[in-house]
Amino acid sequence: MEINYKVENSVAIISWNMTTSPMNVMNDISIPEFAGHLETAYADPEVKGIIITSEKNEFIAGADVKMILRNNDKDRSEMHKFSLDFNHIFRRLETCGKPVVAAMNGTALGGGYEVCLSCHYRIALDNPKAQIGLPEVQLGLLPGGGGTQRLPRLIGMEAALMLMIEGKRITPKEALGYGMVNDMAASREEMMEKAMKWVLANPRAIQPWDEFDKKTGAIKARENYKVPGGNVQSPTGMRTFAGGTAMIMDKTKGNYPAPIAILSCVYEGLQVNIDRAIPIEARYFVKVATSKEAKNLISVMFLGKNDADKGASRPKNIPATDVKKLGILGAGFMGAGIAYVSAMAGIEVVLKDVTLDAAEKGKDYSRSLVQKGIERNKTTTEKGEKLLSLIHPTADVADLKGCDLIIEAVFENRELKANVTKESEPMLVENLGVFGSNTSTLPITGLAKASSKPENFIGIHFFSPVDKMMLVELIRGKETSDYAVAVAVDYVKKIRKTPIVVNDSRGFYTSRCFGTYTTEGIALLKDGVNPILIENAGKNAGMPVGALAVSDEVALDLALKISKQAIADGALTEDDTTYQATKLMVEDLGRLGKKNKKGFYEYPDGAKKHLWEGLSQYFPVSEVQPEVEEVKKRLLYRQVVETIRCMDEGVLISKLDANIGSILAWGFPPYAGGTLNFPEFVGKETFLKEVDRLADTYGERFRLTDKQKELVKSL
Ligand code: NAD
Known part of the structure; x- marks a missing residue:
């Protein structure tokens, strides 16, 4: 009945x-x-x-x-x-x-x-x-x-x-x-x-x-x-x-x-x-x-996301864990956000920065969100006060004593990250405490070298703004144990976000594949495609923001820094299109993106942003323009090809994480069901044919190996 x-x-x-x-x-x-x-x-x-x-x-x-x-x-x-x-x-x-x-x-x-x-x-x-x-x-x-x-x-x-x-x-x-x-x-x-x-x-x-x-x-x-x-x-x-x-x-x-x-x-x-x-x-x-x-939205965005939220990628052999006390190193932009979402979940947070003043500033972020919540009737004064009482700003490393998890969100600098790891790790609960790094670019295996317990070291990659973005990318370094992954997944579930688990790689999964959207936008610009066409094609394809606009938002100097690091590590050569373009924009023209109000766009005070008129002087627009469908294809296929490579290289472990990650991290179109459902969405045969054509026409970045093509067929 x-x-x-x-x-x-x-x-x-x-x-x-x-x-x-x-x-x-x-x-x-x-x-x-x-x-x-x-x-x-x-x-x-x-x-x-x-x-x-x-x-x-x-x-x-x-x-x-x-x-x-x-x-x-x-x-x-x-x-x-x-x-x-x-x-x-x-x-x-x-x-x-x-x-x-x-x-x-x-x-x-x-x-x-x-x-x-x-x-x-x-x-x-x-x-x-x-x-x-x-x-x-x-x-x-x-x-x-x-x-x-x-x-x-x-x-x-x-x-x-x-x-x-x-x-x-x-x-x-x-x-x-x-x-x-x-x-x-x-x-x-x-x-x-x-x-x-x-x-x-x-x-x-x-x-x-x-x-x-x-x-x-x-x-x-x-x-x-x-x-x-x-x-x-x-x-x-x-x-x-x-x-x-x-x-x-x-x-x-x-x-x-x-x-x-x-x-x-x-x-x-x-x-x-x-x-x-x-x-x-x-x-x-x-x-x-x-x-x-409908099939994609139901199977990925509803059923798939539910599975991911429940911890589909959590190692099954580890009993449930519970982070009660969390340490956060760095009360800057990211650290402040992590403190807020953790306190929201009832976790005691020690928010540490170099000075108490800086740590208090980090807590101010929570104070302002609580205030807004009260004004909009989303929370009560009592609940707001309870949340704030859970965040303890400090400059004293000793206050981290007894933390189940410490997440570092200090500047993106290897040496500094190594120092704070060494300094704070002894404060963790003995043997069971886990150390997480919120780095967005530095490989986890390398950072774990500073740890005395690399098996308890893991990447916990939040996206900004932390209180709005629902995904957290967890990165296994070479030595990261199942236990550390389980602790991180349980923590992400506790703060009611969606965890995906990936293996270590340059840019991990999300930054690496998202990066191909922006770099393809820049490649199109270099090929003489009208920037208006590039931006409209991206949005028409279902991306939330145009490739050039999002490059500006992320900051062109950051893209340049990442390219330089990749060149230094031998992963990129100096003739790389994005490196050349961002070097020109940043070093020659002083255009860093939205942050200095000058990038591919202009950001006039009190008015809407618009594409920079001077752009065509440095990136001449060809007389003959491609069809919008062709531009859309370049922008979408490039992201999908990189995801397939991540799967092939073992950076990605599950198709579900790939799809959910692509939608929640950088807004790959949900109608297509995420990057790994895309080949099926357009038809696998068509997809593979198109990939070959794109590689023949625009370069090897679109090329899939025979093994990768087989992988596509098996998806
Ligand atoms: P930020 O500059 O806003 O904050 C860094 C904070 O670290 C500062 O408050 C600084 O005073 C503090 N700090 C420096 N040395 C310290 C020490 N020894 N002990 C404690 N605190 C110290 O930087 P952010 O944007 O919050 O980025 C932090 C980390 O998060 C970086 O690794 C970055 O790559 C990563 N990340 C950033 C974003 C983003 O969108 N900003 C997204 C994902 C990941």
Whole structure:
């Protein structure tokens, strides 16, 4: 039994309480059972009305995404039948002739909220942690249980489209404001009482988009239903659709089919009655649910990320560990951020810098974030004070005594890092304490040489800004033990970020592959491609920022420094394009990037940045320009080729880490499912052919070996 059924005061109470799943979800087991209970209630003459609720914390969390994924590459007609059958349950519910109330005791998302939408009345428990909404778009889907039709009919097209296209999740109070719920209750008891009262008081309840047939008394779809706020053809409607299309195309660049499909569902469906609208939605639902984009978003961004969050790459042989006291060396930009996210997770933090003043400045960062949180009602003064009380600024190394983990975030300098390692390591908990380096470029095996216990030394690479970026890249040096990896993974889980584990290499995985995006942008510039085309092609391909803009953000002098180090180490030669270009920009022209407001772009005070007019003097623009598709290919394929090399060299250990890392670390397009899903996304044959062509045309940086090609086939 997944859903309970009982009759009280002539009202059927259908209460979800799934045992086969940790949360109430709509799947192959629960959907038929739910439909069965509804039929029992419709058929029972004693039953005057129905209340749908749940005995768990959530109402219904949504459709089971695994069920949708299983059907992703099935025949479209099968999916279409499934969709119509599913919708039949909802349509039958709202036209059953008995009043039905949703008693929403908690989160109601996607299919879960679509159940509520087909009810005649919705009462929500006032729980600020509960989430209500139709967030399917985030998984490349659309609300396929009538949501695209009922929500706009209930609250108007403008608000419904905004909520569905952004996939917004809102609190019950906010939902009340939108008209998505009709009433609130302070307790479960009050909610059930109100539900019971409403059912008994409204025996002839029907939806506003339905009407009673005057002759037969049957419930039928209303032909000329007036949508709140205006119909499709009204001035508001036309403005909404024209503006909506432009906004979606600007945001998605046409890479994500779901938002436009939602818009089409509303546009087409709201011009006909609800019975004819549902099949329109079903047609679009099948189209998006069988798309590669949905498959990638569900399998990588949802299921894959969940696995990574749970520590998929954690060595299984080590018992659970728990960092209670953390030391941070360097209270600068990164150290201050690490202190904040760690204290947020309840970890005691010792924040050490060379002077107490510098350490206090690092803590100021947390103070300002706490203050902002209080002002925006995201936290309370009490919680904020508790968080701040966990951060102890100091200049005294002895305060690190008893730390389970120390993370150094001092300047990027080998000698300094070696010194702080030697000085602070003895303060760690004996034998079990782990030392992590937040270096972004220095190989971990080399840094571990300063450690007296290199097996307990690991790279813990955060991204900036630390409080916003969800990924942490953990780097195994040659001697790093499984134990140290386990401690680091458990710590990252504790601060609620996503860990990936990689092996040591120059730039590890993320910086190395992200670097190919910026260097290809610079190579394109050197090849005479118009910088506007380079930037637009990057964004059209789905990268969050153009390659030249992001080079400026990272800083051109840093790129030059990294190139110089690589040349010194024999990993790069002086004729390297990026080295030449950044040397020119930094040493000859004094253009360091965004940080001195002069890079590939100009950054005028109080105005938007724009490409530097002088650029063409040093990087002449060719008369004949390539097709935008070709520029997109160079920018994306280059990142993918480097990821395949990382996999081949053993820098990457798992495909999941590669994909999740590429999306979360540097914004490789999620629709493609990450760098290692990209070959399948474009078709492996096509990918391999294109790689050869790119290598023949632009250089060996695109070349894959036969072994690497085999690896692509096996992905
Ligand atoms: P930063 O210059 O902002 O901070 C470095 C801090 O280290 C300064 O406050 C300095 O006073 C302190 N420091 C110097 N010597 C010290 C010592 N002996 N003991 C304690 N503190 C000492 O630098 P940052 O940007 O925070 O970078 C720190 C590390 O993080 C570097 O290794 C960098 O490569 C890495 N990193 C930076 C970024 C980024 O975006 N900035 C991203 C990932 C990793």
